[in-house]
Amino acid sequence: MTALRNLWRIPTARFALVVLAGIAFLTVFGGALAPHDPLKQYTDHVLEGPSATHWLGTDYVGRDVLSRLMSGTRLSVVGAAEAVIIGAALGVPSGLASAWLGPRLEWLTLRISDTLVILPFTVFAIAVAGTLGNGLQQAMFAIGVLISPIFFRVTRSVAMGMRRQQYVEAAELMGATEWWTLRTHIWSKVLPNVAVTFAQATGAALLVVASLSFLGLGVSPPAPTWGGMLASDLDYLAQQPWAPVFPGLLMMAAVGSLNLLADAVREATGDARRRRRSTPRTASPAQSRHEAQRQTKETARA
Amino acid sequence: MTRASSPILTPSRRGFLGLSLAAGLVLGLEACGGTSTVGGSSSAGGTGTIKWAWQLPTTWDPVTSSAGSDVQMLALTYDAITALDDQGNATPWLAEKWTYDDSGKVVTFTLRPDLKFSDGSPLDATAVAKSIERGRTQDGSLIAPQMATIKSVKADGDLDVVVELTEVDYQYPLLFAGKTGMVVNPAVFEKDADSLATQPAGSGPFTLTSYVQNDHATLKKNPNFSAADEIKVENFELYPQPDPSTAVAAARSGQFNLVRLGGAQLQQAKDAGLDVQVINTMFVSVLDVNVTMAPFDEPAVVEAMKYAIDREKLKEVAAFGVGDVSYQPFPPGYVGYNPELASIYAYDPDKSRQVLADAGLKTPIKAVFTSSGQSDAAVELTQAQLKEVGIEATIDSIPATQHTQLVYLEHSKALAYDGFAGRESPVQAFQVLFGAEGLMNPGRTTNPELDAQLEKVKRTPTDDPTYPALLQEATKIAVTSFPNTFLTLVPAVIARKGVSGLPTRPSLRRFEGVTA
Numbered sequence: 001m002t003a004l005r006n007l008w009r010i011p012t013a014r015f016a017l018v019v020l021a022g023i024a025f026l027t028v029f030g031g032a033l034a035p036h037d038p039l040k041q042y043t044d045h046v047l048e049g050p051s052a053t054h055w056l057g058t059d060y061v062g063r064d065v066l067s068r069l070m071s072g073t074r075l076s077v078v079g080a081a082e083a084v085i086i087g088a089a090l091g092v093p094s095g096l097a098s099a100w101l102g103p104r105l106e107w108l109t110l111r112i113s114d115t116l117v118i119l120p121f122t123v124f125a126i127a128v129a130g131t132l133g134n135g136l137q138q139a140m141f142a143i144g145v146l147i148s149p150i151f152f153r154v155t156r157s158v159a160m161g162m163r164r165q166q167y168v169e170a171a172e173l174m175g176a177t178e179w180w181t182l183r184t185h186i187w188s189k190v191l192p193n194v195a196v197t198f199a200q201a202t203g204a205a206l207l208v209v210a211s212l213s214f215l216g217l218g219v220s221p222p223a224p225t226w227g228g229m230l231a232s233d234l235d236y237l238a239q240q241p242w243a244p245v246f247p248g249l250l251m252m253a254a255v256g257s258l259n260l261l262a263d264a265v266r267e268a269t270g271d272a273r274r275r276r277r278s279t280p281r282t283a284s285p286a287q288s289r290h291e292a293q294r295q296t297k298e299t300a301r302a
Numbered sequence: 303m304t305r306a307s308s309p310i311l312t313p314s315r316r317g318f319l320g321l322s323l324a325a326g327l328v329l330g331l332e333a334c335g336g337t338s339t340v341g342g343s344s345s346a347g348g349t350g351t352i353k354w355a356w357q358l359p360t361t362w363d364p365v366t367s368s369a370g371s372d373v374q375m376l377a378l379t380y381d382a383i384t385a386l387d388d389q390g391n392a393t394p395w396l397a398e399k400w401t402y403d404d405s406g407k408v409v410t411f412t413l414r415p416d417l418k419f420s421d422g423s424p425l426d427a428t429a430v431a432k433s434i435e436r437g438r439t440q441d442g443s444l445i446a447p448q449m450a451t452i453k454s455v456k457a458d459g460d461l462d463v464v465v466e467l468t469e470v471d472y473q474y475p476l477l478f479a480g481k482t483g484m485v486v487n488p489a490v491f492e493k494d495a496d497s498l499a500t501q502p503a504g505s506g507p508f509t510l511t512s513y514v515q516n517d518h519a520t521l522k523k524n525p526n527f528s529a530a531d532e533i534k535v536e537n538f539e540l541y542p543q544p545d546p547s548t549a550v551a552a553a554r555s556g557q558f559n560l561v562r563l564g565g566a567q568l569q570q571a572k573d574a575g576l577d578v579q580v581i582n583t584m585f586v587s588v589l590d591v592n593v594t595m596a597p598f599d600e601p602a603v604v605e606a607m608k609y610a611i612d613r614e615k616l617k618e619v620a621a622f623g624v625g626d627v628s629y630q631p632f633p634p635g636y637v638g639y640n641p642e643l644a645s646i647y648a649y650d651p652d653k654s655r656q657v658l659a660d661a662g663l664k665t666p667i668k669a670v671f672t673s674s675g676q677s678d679a680a681v682e683l684t685q686a687q688l689k690e691v692g693i694e695a696t697i698d699s700i701p702a703t704q705h706t707q708l709v710y711l712e713h714s715k716a717l718a719y720d721g722f723a724g725r726e727s728p729v730q731a732f733q734v735l736f737g738a739e740g741l742m743n744p745g746r747t748t749n750p751e752l753d754a755q756l757e758k759v760k761r762t763p764t765d766d767p768t769y770p771a772l773l774q775e776a777t778k779i780a781v782t783s784f785p786n787t788f789l790t791l792v793p794a795v796i797a798r799k800g801v802s803g804l805p806t807r808p809s810l811r812r813f814e815g816v817t818a
Contacts, residue, residue, distance in 0.1 A: 041686050043619050060566075060679050061619060061686075134699055220697050221673075222682045232678060234547045238570030 003192070006268035013264030016257035023254050026073040034067035038224050047239045056246055059229070060236050063222075069246055072224030077254070079140050079218065079225075080205035086144025087201060091151025092194055096186070098152070099159035100178060109156075113149040121146050121208050122215075129217045139218040143208050147201050154197050158190045192269035196262045203258035210251055226251050351537040352801060352818045355544050355558040356811075358519060362510065363498035364484040365436065365443045368706075370723040373481050374811055375540060378521060379420070380504030381485060381528070383411055383430065383463075383478035386726060386809045390584075390636045391764065392475035396425070396485060396505075396528070397463075406470035406761065407453075411463045411478070418526040419487045420509045427457035432488040434465070440495070445482045447739070448730055470761045473727040479809075480726035507533045507813060516542070532814035550574050553797045559818060560804075563795040565622030577798040581806050584636070584724025585792040586628050587616075587680065590709055591785035593745035595716035597669050602661030603693065604785045608647040609654040610691040611684055617790050620679035628791045630781050631722055631735055633808065637764075638728040640774040643781055654691040665692025672698045672718040674705040680789070681719050713744045721792060724809065728773055729760055736780050745785065752779045 007013045031038070036054070042062035049057045056065040098109040121143060128142035129135070162168055168185050176184075210227030212218040219225045226247040233243040359372040364380060367373075385395040392400075397411040417425035438449040453466040465474060477483065490503035502510050505528070508521035521538040524530065543562050544552050550570045553561045563571055563578075571578050589607075597603045613627035629646045632638040658665060669688075673681040685695050695717065700708060709718045722742060725731040734740050738748045755776040762769045781788070794811070796804065802817045 039686075041683065043615055043683070046619050061682050130701075217699075220699055221678060222685070222697070234545075235564075235678075236566055237547050238550070238567055 010264045012260045016260035019253050019257040027077045030070035030073045034070040036064035036067040038067040038071040068224035076226045079209040083140040083143035083205040084201045087147030088151050090148035092155045095152040095155025098156045113152050116149045136218045154193050158193050162186045196265045199258045199262035203255040350535050352535050353539045353558040355541045355561045361499045362502035364481040378508045379502040379506040383483040384475050386479045407467045409465050413461045419505045420524045425505050426460045427463045429488050430463045431455045431457045433485045448482050472763045473729045476727035508538050534817045553799050559799045559801050561797045565624035571797040579796045581794045582808050583794050587721045587789040589787040590718045590720050592716050593785050597667045602657050606654040606657040609650045612649040616680050626791045628788050633791050637770050638773045638777050640777040651691050666694040669695040670698050671695035672715040674700050674702040710741050736784050749783050
């Protein structure tokens, strides 16, 4: 709760949370609240501009753009979330295990992680969709696997730092089990870093989902998605040069807010004062966390 | 400079931000704008170079070309033995005349005198006979099946090519107007046939000077072309079709001066000051139906589908009014076009529902509708129209590069949106669409009645008065008994900048007399 209170004190965090709450609302209720059936074709009103009936106009077969944006939020966001959850589910436990369960497992997980890092997101997703079939689940599984090294590295980095702390060693000497030490001393330090990574990876995944649906992969038409709408709008720029702005703005707001939130989480969970007071020669837990969070940012940006 | 003048020249941070936003807005609106005040008239030409953004061929060898549309690009570097007129009749090209003997099994093509390949070597009857022989016998030849009824080919003197057939077939003059009749220099294919994939060796109006696969081809005028005087440009550049969102801008900027457009860009091109030409073609959009796969293994579903599609709406919405509706594989004016079929499956959703009800079928009927991105709007409109009558089709998007493999070779798709580019010989078109081995007949359905009718067509000289009626009857049999669902005729929409008008032949884009 303290971390949440700290987060809310940061203006950019408040802004990001409000925007993300709006997008979450659309994700859950967008389809139900849409003024029109997002698949209904008003073929006598094709490519019309905004009007009282269609607030954001109609698309190339006369469908209501606002309704498609609202309904399309769910597929876009759920797809991204699915990929990130898969990434976290694969990356966090393996990161902890890598730091805790011996050199053989460490070597193996590092090699797998290194291999996955060199694979390009979109191309790999296209290859998986081509192999397993063109579906959202297949594409998101591929993205999730490729995101997992980010979680792996961040988790491992923090866990390694914690492992060398005197109070952890003391707990182990006093007979604490590895499981108890992980739960009590490590997980609480890893979690904020995972949260930062989660926010940033979700932003990246949103863009990948949009890119894939832009390329015609993942979601089959006529189901609306932000990327799919953007792609089809580009074919009709002569008639509606402003049309790509709407899905583009939603994407920008979602990804930008997630990045702002990630920064704010890092700021809220890091203890700046202690970092400033501590001497460079002592490696405090806060320093380890800060270093891990810095790595989180760098890894996610890479 | 005095200090007093500095504030005027140095805007504040907020002012600078405002100026930046204003400049960005102006640039953005300019980039997005569909209309232009900048002239792009044809009078600005005179470069002597045609830059044609159309497509690149799958190969520069007509024998191994795997796309029907390749004929457009191959015709830049190769000459065919005959040509087609606007009605689809064979006319002289390399051959100035042809005659069948009384049995109808021997046809002699007489070449024009003094023909030359682009390298200057003579294009005589021996070369033509060798070229035909290679096409029908070479391993991997994709035109060999069309010449299955050729028994032998030989030269008779310098100008006569004698083709002996195993059965009566008056379609060869038509067949030789396309890739099948394109003459390849024997001196090249006898030495290194593989080189033809990237280095064409023909006698057409241009010769290839450089070729970067999937990127561009550069050609120059062939002085040995038989009608070289009619070629008014010195250079020709060939590019793939640009993205619809950039096609008009590419033409305006001069990147290309001849660009293929979609219907959605037609008005934009006119507004931009480009010359726009709409040329009727043989291309017709069609639904390929595999009747061995559910639910189309039930004839009532196929019949209901034909009545359920509002082709007028497809034309209006998906093609922006360009083209026309079609219920048959040939356009009006073509000899095989049957006027009786002009509205045979006119939009009638009530009848469609009735057909399903009479067959005792329960709706919704589930189906999978494969799209390779040829026209998203047409596919989505068709899907919605089918749903109206109770056929719920899920769209399955596949890459365009997999279409031939999945739909035509593996026959693994029940329903697919596609287009038929036409063929030089109508019998050849029937074989492709409705033949037992027809590429666009995924269900491999056959109809003995159609086969018998086509035999009559083949045995009838194309200038015989009964020929049109026989062919049109074959069209009627095919359209009413096969599942292929024809939708709309698709003209070529071409934007020109500084290039004179193109000849309006429906089968082939030609450049004789075209200036740039």
